[in-house]
Amino acid sequence: MAKISYYTEEGLNRLKAELNEMKTRGRTEIARQIAEARDKGDLSENAEYDAAKDAQGLHEMKISKLEEILSNARILDESSIDTSLVAVLSTVKIKNRKNGAEMSYTLVSEEEADLKTGRISVGSPIGKGLLGKKVGEMAEIKIPAGVVEFEVLEISRS
Structure with a gap:
């Protein structure tokens, strides 16, 4: 399929x-x-x-x-995106709990991903780990360098 x-x-x-x-x-x-x-x-x-x-x-x-x-x-109809949860086309501001670094990413399809412009794939480890999270929730994400814990600070529509 x-x-x-x-x-x-x-x-x-x-x-x-x-x-x-x-x-x-x-x-x-x-x-x-x-x-x-x-x-x-x-x-x-x-x-x-x-x-x-x-x-x-x-x-x-x-x-x-x-x-x-x-x-x-x-x-994807952007007006139908629920901004209370991280989803495709959500812009998410996250904070690395270990070093305090804050970053903002927009979750997009694999073909549209471009890290230079802050667009990451929903299929990437960080994208998968953030999907479905709410503001204030923690996401433990396994990346090649190990496990990183991120706090979801803000969710908006791109």
Whole structure:
């Protein structure tokens, strides 16, 4: 059974644009590379041709994966998010109980995650550990460096 993922409208549009780019420019570029390599002679000993065909296979696999993701994508109605609990598209301000550091993250789908902009995946260890928590609750989260305890300070809509 396919896994349904929830996206912001912006994130879904970005995925659709990426798929369109791959189907148009990406395929055209690979076809050009194959034609160029084919023009160089004997295909049985043509490493460029083999590499271009491999690239074509990988490109088509990426297109297929993106099409599958989009077929199971849904836009999440942000107005329906309960801000009393941490959920997808919630912005959560948390405090590390050990060192007192405060940080703020927005929980998003895996494809929209970008740590530089404070967007973490609901499938990440921190994302999973925060889901369903309320303000004031503690979340013990196992990360590669060990177990970290976070206090949920604030929950808002992104």
